[in-house]
Amino acid sequence: MGTAGLRVDRVVHAFGERVALDGVSCAVPPGRLTGLLGPNGAGKTTLMRILLGVLTPDGGEVWLDAQRLQDVHDRRSWGYMPQERGLYPAMTAGAQVVHFGRLHGLSRTEATARAHALLDELELGDRWEERSDRLSGGMQQRLQLATALVHAPGVVVLDEPFAGLDPVAVEQLSAMLRQRAADGCLVLFSSHQLDLVQDLCEDIVMVDHGRTVLAGSVSELRAASGQRRLRLHVESPDRGWLRPFEQPGDGVRVVSDHTDDLRLTVPPDVDPLAVLDAARSSGRVLDFGLELPTLSELFLAAVSAEPVPEEVHR
Numbered sequence: 001m002g003t004a005g006l007r008v009d010r011v012v013h014a015f016g017e018r019v020a021l022d023g024v025s026c027a028v029p030p031g032r033l034t035g036l037l038g039p040n041g042a043g044k045t046t047l048m049r050i051l052l053g054v055l056t057p058d059g060g061e062v063w064l065d066a067q068r069l070q071d072v073h074d075r076r077s078w079g080y081m082p083q084e085r086g087l088y089p090a091m092t093a094g095a096q097v098v099h100f101g102r103l104h105g106l107s108r109t110e111a112t113a114r115a116h117a118l119l120d121e122l123e124l125g126d127r128w129e130e131r132s133d134r135l136s137g138g139m140q141q142r143l144q145l146a147t148a149l150v151h152a153p154g155v156v157v158l159d160e161p162f163a164g165l166d167p168v169a170v171e172q173l174s175a176m177l178r179q180r181a182a183d184g185c186l187v188l189f190s191s192h193q194l195d196l197v198q199d200l201c202e203d204i205v206m207v208d209h210g211r212t213v214l215a216g217s218v219s220e221l222r223a224a225s226g227q228r229r230l231r232l233h234v235e236s237p238d239r240g241w242l243r244p245f246e247q248p249g250d251g252v253r254v255v256s257d258h259t260d261d262l263r264l265t266v267p268p269d270v271d272p273l274a275v276l277d278a279a280r281s282s283g284r285v286l287d288f289g290l291e292l293p294t295l296s297e298l299f300l301a302a303v304s305a306e307p308v309p310e311e312v313h314r
């Protein structure tokens, strides 16, 4: 098993009768930011807990480089940010990060230096002396991230790190994580907000009902789907020109049609420029654009292609 990174191989886990993971497989390579995506209850947290050794899988294996993770008990070089906040409310922001650094074996001097660097990077430098329960929700989230990163972990697992952050903080955090990944760190984060993260990570693993439904590079998955969306800003309400493209089954499909704003999905075998030409033949086209499908659309297409169990039981 020589492949670098984390590899999850057909992992199964049940809580009593409820199957949370039903043979999920995926890879987290070093050097790239990987998003573990899926709707509520898909199994993301359960998989992360298995990676961290908090839960033991009922079946399947997890590998880190050439080592089977079930045989590894030492994850001191890992960083984990759980979905629930785990800060000491009365402790100041700076002391908190230093404390976690000390827990991971850093000297006080080293922990303090790293805590200052991280809080500056997360734009919390001026909050060093502030009690953590006096910080806003988004600030507490960033502080929690600092506690997970203070020991410069080689593997970083973050459960819903973007939930509750404003768009600027989302972009800052993703840039920071991308940089960690580029420096050789393994970075895996989860999110149920598919479209929020589609521009943030390079690779995704999409799970649903405990199974992998889509995995790979975001740009390749979006381009390879063959589905494109054509947006047309047309002057005329006439749609007669569209009829020849609307074949039952695989034809052009109207996503929305609001007076002058028309959105269509264009299947791989239809030339979007032919659709545009037809629109122009019936009146002025004031604006147009061709877009790739969103991750939500890819997810919906992937899950509609396979039968989805209502409630998975053993």
Ligand SMILES: Nc1ncnc2c1ncn2[C@@H]1O[C@H](COP(=O)(O)OP(=O)(O)OP(=O)(O)O)[C@@H](O)[C@H]1O
Residues within 6 Å of the ligand: 015, 018, 019, 020, 038, 039, 040, 041, 042, 043, 044, 045, 046, 047, 191, 192
């Ligand atoms: N401790 C537990 N006991 C029983 N069932 C559990 C437990 N933890 C999770 N589950 C169940 O396992 C399934 C997967 O849950 P999990 O928390 O892994 O999903 P998730 O993808 O992280 O969801 P979310 O986006 O809502 O956080 C759900 O059906 C959930 O009810």
